[in-house]
Amino acid sequence: DSGVTQTPKHLITATGQRVTLRCSPRSGDLSVYWYQQSLDQGLQFLIQYYNGEERAKGNILERFSAQQFPDLHSELNLSSLELGDSALYFCASSVDPGTTEAFFGQGTRLTVV
Amino acid sequence: ILNVEQSPQSLHVQEGDSTNFTCSFPSSNFYALHWYRWETAKSPEALFVMTLNGDEKKKGRISATLNTKEGYSYLYIKGSQPEDSATYLCASPRGYNKLIFGAGTRLAVHP
Numbered sequence: 159d160s161g162v163t164q165t166p167k168h169l170i171t172a173t174g175q176r177v178t179l180r181c182s183p184r185s186g187d188l189s190v191y192w193y194q195q196s197l198d199q200g201l202q203f204l205i206q207y208y209n210g211e212e213r214a215k216g217n218i219l220e221r222f223s224a225q226q227f228p229d230l231h232s233e234l235n236l237s238s239l240e241l242g243d244s245a246l247y248f249c250a251s252s253v254d255p256g257t258t259e260a261f262f263g264q265g266t267r268l269t270v271v
Numbered sequence: 272i273l274n275v276e277q278s279p280q281s282l283h284v285q286e287g288d289s290t291n292f293t294c295s296f297p298s299s300n301f302y303a304l305h306w307y308r309w310e311t312a313k314s315p316e317a318l319f320v321m322t323l324n325g326d327e328k329k330k331g332r333i334s335a336t337l338n339t340k341e342g343y344s345y346l347y348i349k350g351s352q353p354e355d356s357a358t359y360l361c362a363s364p365r366g367y368n369k370l371i372f373g374a375g376t377r378l379a380v381h382p
Contacts, residue, residue, distance in 0.1 A: 160316070200360070200372055200373070203371055214366060214368035216371075250315075256302050256303055256364030256368060256370060257303045257364070259317035260305070260362075261317070262314035262315050262316070263314065
């Protein structure tokens, strides 16, 4: 158990809908990362927060947004969903952005039908 | 080099073989180099985080080296076992925050 909790584990939704993925980081970790893993692809960096502030953005679509709350949990919002958004979404947390190891949650499997 | 690149893409070895793979990363503005092990149906788990040129880290039969001047790191597995079968990822923070992963090396160890 990495200490990072992601909910839900699985999500099936229709095209055009909006979903929210939730991540609770390890106790004490201030940095939260979101990644997308599509079929046969690697981990694509989406966005990173540190102590409530957005620190870095990757190739995140405009239809996607995220935030980190004062209690340090984070949510990734995906809207106007398309079939191609079906993927495994991972959240990871670390004490220090970059120079300490990241701990990954179990992921949320999103299926858009 | 602009991105984190790993080679080979996949590797098949026999039990007991020793093996190694490479991670190449941009050498400018270097902060750290991470190695992760990712087993099927699980989440990536950290093996090493290295920050200094010439760093060598070891965990059991797995070890890693780092050359920040030329922008590469090697991961070695001595005496591979079937339970070592996994995808091995390396990652490097870009701009200190953006932890960018390579595509990984998929290792299969056959009994």
